[in-house]
Amino acid sequence: MQLPPDDDESSPPSGAAASLVPAEREFTVEQRSQWKTTVHRFTRHRPAMVSSVVFVLLMLFAFVGPSFWKYRFDQVLKKPAGANADWIRPSWEHPFGISKGYDVFAQVMRGTQYSIRIALVVTVVSVGLGVFVGAIAGYFRGFTDAVLMRFTDLMLVIPYLAAVAALQRNVKGSTWLWLALFLAFFGWMGIARVIRGEFLSLREKEFVEAARSVGASAPRIIFRHILPNTLGPIIVNATLAVGGAVLAEAALSFLGLGVKPPDTSLGKIIEVGKSKATTYPNEFWWPVLMLCLISLTINFIGDGLRDAFDPKQNRVRA
Amino acid sequence: MSGSEPLLKVTDLSVEFPTDDGVVKAVRGVSFEVGRHEILGIVGESGCGKSVTAMAIMGLLPSTARVTGSIKFRGEELVGLKPREMRAYRGNKIAMVFQDPMTALNPVYKVGSQLAEAVRVHQTVSRKQARARAIELLEMVQIPQAATRVDSYPHEFSGGMRQRAMIAMAIANSPDVLIADEPTTALDVTVQAQILEMLMGLQDQLDHAIVLITHDLGVVAGMVDRMQVMYAGQVVESGTADDVFYSPRMPYSIGLLGSLPAHAGTLERLKPITGAPPSLINLPAGCPFSPRCPIADSVCESTEAQLVAVNEGHLSRCHHVKELNEMPEPLRLFEGVVK
Amino acid sequence: MLFFVIRRVLVSIPLLLLASIVAFILVVNTGDPIEDLRTKPNVPKATIALREHQLGLDKPVVERYVTWLGKAVHGDFGKTIKNKPVWAEVSRSMGVTLRLVLFASIVSILVGVLIGVISAVKQYSWFDHGATTGAFLLYSLPVLAVGSFLKYVLAIRFNRWIGRGDNPLIKTIGESTPNFCTKSKPYNCGFIPSVTDFLSHAFLPMLTLVLISFAGYARFSRAAMLETLNADYVRTARAKGLSERRVIVKHAFRNALTTIATIVSLDFGALIGGAILTETIFEWHGMGRVLVESINKIDPNLLLCWFFVTAVAVIVFNLVADFAYAFLDPRIRLD
Numbered sequence: 001m002q003l004p005p006d007d008d009e010s011s012p013p014s015g016a017a018a019s020l021v022p023a024e025r026e027f028t029v030e031q032r033s034q035w036k037t038t039v040h041r042f043t044r045h046r047p048a049m050v051s052s053v054v055f056v057l058l059m060l061f062a063f064v065g066p067s068f069w070k071y072r073f074d075q076v077l078k079k080p081a082g083a084n085a086d087w088i089r090p091s092w093e094h095p096f097g098i099s100k101g102y103d104v105f106a107q108v109m110r111g112t113q114y115s116i117r118i119a120l121v122v123t124v125v126s127v128g129l130g131v132f133v134g135a136i137a138g139y140f141r142g143f144t145d146a147v148l149m150r151f152t153d154l155m156l157v158i159p160y161l162a163a164v165a166a167l168q169r170n171v172k173g174s175t176w177l178w179l180a181l182f183l184a185f186f187g188w189m190g191i192a193r194v195i196r197g198e199f200l201s202l203r204e205k206e207f208v209e210a211a212r213s214v215g216a217s218a219p220r221i222i223f224r225h226i227l228p229n230t231l232g233p234i235i236v237n238a239t240l241a242v243g244g245a246v247l248a249e250a251a252l253s254f255l256g257l258g259v260k261p262p263d264t265s266l267g268k269i270i271e272v273g274k275s276k277a278t279t280y281p282n283e284f285w286w287p288v289l290m291l292c293l294i295s296l297t298i299n300f301i302g303d304g305l306r307d308a309f310d311p312k313q314n315r316v317r318a
Numbered sequence: 319m320s321g322s323e324p325l326l327k328v329t330d331l332s333v334e335f336p337t338d339d340g341v342v343k344a345v346r347g348v349s350f351e352v353g354r355h356e357i358l359g360i361v362g363e364s365g366c367g368k369s370v371t372a373m374a375i376m377g378l379l380p381s382t383a384r385v386t387g388s389i390k391f392r393g394e395e396l397v398g399l400k401p402r403e404m405r406a407y408r409g410n411k412i413a414m415v416f417q418d419p420m421t422a423l424n425p426v427y428k429v430g431s432q433l434a435e436a437v438r439v440h441q442t443v444s445r446k447q448a449r450a451r452a453i454e455l456l457e458m459v460q461i462p463q464a465a466t467r468v469d470s471y472p473h474e475f476s477g478g479m480r481q482r483a484m485i486a487m488a489i490a491n492s493p494d495v496l497i498a499d500e501p502t503t504a505l506d507v508t509v510q511a512q513i514l515e516m517l518m519g520l521q522d523q524l525d526h527a528i529v530l531i532t533h534d535l536g537v538v539a540g541m542v543d544r545m546q547v548m549y550a551g552q553v554v555e556s557g558t559a560d561d562v563f564y565s566p567r568m569p570y571s572i573g574l575l576g577s578l579p580a581h582a583g584t585l586e587r588l589k590p591i592t593g594a595p596p597s598l599i600n601l602p603a604g605c606p607f608s609p610r611c612p613i614a615d616s617v618c619e620s621t622e623a624q625l626v627a628v629n630e631g632h633l634s635r636c637h638h639v640k641e642l643n644e645m646p647e648p649l650r651l652f653e654g655v656v657k
Numbered sequence: 658m659l660f661f662v663i664r665r666v667l668v669s670i671p672l673l674l675l676a677s678i679v680a681f682i683l684v685v686n687t688g689d690p691i692e693d694l695r696t697k698p699n700v701p702k703a704t705i706a707l708r709e710h711q712l713g714l715d716k717p718v719v720e721r722y723v724t725w726l727g728k729a730v731h732g733d734f735g736k737t738i739k740n741k742p743v744w745a746e747v748s749r750s751m752g753v754t755l756r757l758v759l760f761a762s763i764v765s766i767l768v769g770v771l772i773g774v775i776s777a778v779k780q781y782s783w784f785d786h787g788a789t790t791g792a793f794l795l796y797s798l799p800v801l802a803v804g805s806f807l808k809y810v811l812a813i814r815f816n817r818w819i820g821r822g823d824n825p826l827i828k829t830i831g832e833s834t835p836n837f838c839t840k841s842k843p844y845n846c847g848f849i850p851s852v853t854d855f856l857s858h859a860f861l862p863m864l865t866l867v868l869i870s871f872a873g874y875a876r877f878s879r880a881a882m883l884e885t886l887n888a889d890y891v892r893t894a895r896a897k898g899l900s901e902r903r904v905i906v907k908h909a910f911r912n913a914l915t916t917i918a919t920i921v922s923l924d925f926g927a928l929i930g931g932a933i934l935t936e937t938i939f940e941w942h943g944m945g946r947v948l949v950e951s952i953n954k955i956d957p958n959l960l961l962c963w964f965f966v967t968a969v970a971v972i973v974f975n976l977v978a979d980f981a982y983a984f985l986d987p988r989i990r991l992d
Contacts, residue, residue: 150672153672154672154675154676154679155679156971157672157673157676157968157971157972158676158679158680158683158964158967158968159929159930159964159967159971160930161930161933162933162948162963162964162967163679163683163964165948165949165952166683166684166686166687166952166960167683167686167687169687169688169952169953169955170686170687170688243797247799247800250799250801251799251800251801251930251933251934254801254934254937255933255934255937255945255949256949256953257949257952257953270801274805277805277809278809278813281809284805288799288801288802288805289802291799291801291802292797292798292799292802295797295798295799296794296797296798299793299796299797300797303793
């Protein structure tokens with residue numbers, strides 16, 4: 001904490017010697033707002049900045065790309081007369097090549113879109129659930145905390161992918177939204193624990209005491225006083241949750257237990273392509289590469305955010 | 319060996335830490351001596367370089383630190399020693415007591431085995447002998463039932479007892495110099511007095527010199543033989559305890575005394591020094607205290623003062639020593655009544 | 658300490674019971690096991706009713722759970738829809754998976770902790786930068802990418818390169834050679850051939866699991882170690898004049914170990930997820946295969962047993978970590 005230089009408050013010493021003290025000579029450090037310093041620290045994290053740009057490009061690729069690309073994902077391409085065996089290989093016309101008559105670029109674009117869409121739903125719902133449970137448990141402590149935390153422990157005992165797969169089996173029709181909701185329902189525990197920890201320590205702070213002493217209600221203290229102070233960990237965990245959700249969805253779809261046609265996702269494309277991974281590698285390796293790219297960029301962004309919010313680099317983190 | 323040669327002689331010691339934001343000049347040209355059976359107090363605000371000085375003597379600074387100058391123990395140079403060579407002094411000839419006893423003991427080992435470890439590093443004794451010595455040490459620092467408490471873990475000790483255990487560890491090898499870095503800051507006031515008294519008692523018994531580092535003038539009062547005040551990495555005043563307490567000749571020392579409740583009793587109210595110490599990366603030109611000094615003038619802002627002798631053995635780093643000498647009541651400097 | 662162990666074990670029994678209820682709810686909602694039968698034309702109602710009765714579907718859910726639990730505590734997990742004993746199938750595949758997971762865990766913990774500790778001790782050295790970056794990349798990569806890369810790009814090519822494309826040195830499919838040890842091939846039944854066969858099959862899946870999980874341990878150990886290296890008691894240890902090696906091993910690492918012990922157990926759940934994927938990539942007949950098949954074919958007893966056994970495994974690992982933690986940290990031990 002920087003002590004503000006306060007020449008005005010102390011009675012100014014009289015006399016010639018005293019008047020020689022110029023007020024501007026204080027070694028003032030520019031007061032920067034917490035957000036400004038956080039943003040500044042983030043922009044200094046080069047991998048995170050590069051990843052942010054790549055991730056924005058990925059989003060454009062997934063959500064805007066399909067409307068501009070000349071081939072649709074379900075358009076069956078006929079081999080033109082005179083084309084040689086190299087026709088299916090990547091070219092300017094088909095950057096990711098062709099698999100079973102489909103343009104892989106268009107397929108991967110659509111798969112990425114679904115993957116990101118699922119991951120965003122998972123993140124919003126699971127972070128919401130996790131923050132809610134963590135906040136209640138950490139704020140009220142005692143019996144409430146014990147019950148909620150035992151419930152969290154219980155949810156952690158059931159392997160998460162298996163639980164989601166079991167429920168997903170029974171879903172008919174459009175599957176992606178249900179998959180996202182199931183993943184969220186079985187994936188909020190980590191963030192709940194983090195937020196509970198934050199609340200447990202923040203609730204003892206003086207500013208909460210002060211709010212309580214003026215008669216603020218529990219919801220008001222939780223939402224207006226404590227929650228804003230946990231924004232750092234929430235943002236970091238939410239970012240990492242996006243990456244986790246993309247991978248979890250891909251894993252399930254890869255096992256054949258995730259999205260079903262007509263929906264798709266990167267994992268689904270990989271599953272379809274895996275039997276021909278050596279003979280027709282386009283459909284397999286491009287979505288795998290895309291998956292790696294998403295996971296890497298999100299982890300880098302998360303790392304940059306963590307450093308920006310919590311400059312104490314040595315903190316132990318799981 | 320003894321006689322005229324001081325136990326510990328620090329000459330022109332400087333410590334710098336390169337960081338991302340620039341070079342931190344933590345200690346700048348500090349010199350002092352500690353003689354046999356002497357207690358030297360080093361006083362200053364946090365960040366003035368007093369702890370860094372202590373760590374430099376112990377050779378415990380991080381490897382990034384750049385240490386220049388000389389630290390001589392019984393005439394042997396310590397600066398530039400290899401880590402292996404330095405270990406022969408550390409905890410053996412020169413030992414240290416740290417500020418926070420709650421974290422300074424290793425939580426996973428019994429107090430006794432931590433003491434025995436200290437003994438066995440420097441003495442070839444059996445485990446059994448080391449344990450007996452540990453019990454003896456705990457008795458020396460007045461821990462009741464030392465024979466059973468030797469098997470306790472640190473978390474089973476109170477703060478005061480832990481600090482006693484730390485002191486026991488420091489005197490395990492009967493060092494010649496004991497450096498105590500804020501040994502009582504983290505403790506309750508009643509415990510503080512007990513610990514200080516015990517330190518004095520042990521010194522009489524074991525005849526070592528003590529370097530007592532503190533920000534609390536109340537702690538050094540009546541305990542130290544000589545003291546030096548540090549500010550922004552420099553010694554700004556040094557002399558006997560009486561010199562500094564009763565005729566301070568540096569506005570910073572005066573300010574510190576004015577911030578001391580017991581000492582301020584004669585005045586109407588506490589007169590704190592305004593502002594904060596300067597950044598050790600961008601030190602202001604001239605006297606580093608000038609931005610907070612009530613009598614600073616243009617000379618103070620442009621040129622650094624030298625340590626000059628006020629009396630025999632009383633040094634001050636101030637351009638206005640003469641004026642302070644002539645002032646009727648220099649202690650009222652910060653009240654704005656000075657003409 | 659004994660009291661602590663007993664109390665922790667007792668606490669996990671209700672947890673396991675609750676987990677079995679959650680598992681039962683999941684299995685009930687997985688789907689209708691005789692959907693095929695119902696939708697097939699010309700199946701007599703009596704046949705459907707008989708099948709329903711055989712599978713217990715005609716009874717209320719609570720009664721079905723109680724019946725299942727009553728048998729399960731006696732070790733009877735019922736029959737699969739193909740009328741084979743569930744326990745035999747699950748215990749066999751659990752054996753396959755545990756072998757893989759335990760080996761991989763041990764290797765990745767040892768490698769991860771070692772790398773993490775060296776990185777922390779030599780903070781900001783080239784080793785630290787390299788290890789931290791490498792661990793970060795591996796930590797971020799999907800299991801299926803790592804596994805597929807090892808299988809299709811490295812192993813298959815390596816086998817061809819050393820001229821063993823037909824009888825690969827590094828096996829990419831299955832957990833053992835089918836019909837490896839039979840009466841006609843008694844020379845394969847010895848200890849050395851079976852271990853060799855296991856290793857040649859397990860090498861790639863283990864490498865996959867180790868690569869994806871050691872990075873997490875390395876990152877965590879580095880952080881834990883950096884924290885203890887900066888602790889006051891480490892400074893005290895140095896001030897005693899101890900050698901740097903002793904300071905690092907006896908003081909810093911010994912304390913970091915208490916933190917590392919907690920993460921090891923927490924990660925076991927994630928490791929099961931990773932193992933399911935790895936097994937699928939390398940076509941092992943382990944728990945991953947059982948899960949996929951029991952869900953695809955809607956085999957309630959098999960799926961229930963799967964959940965139960967994995968829940969037990971997770972709980973046991975958590976207990977082991979709790980005990981390790983209590984053993985390592987005297988402040989916990991006395992509670």
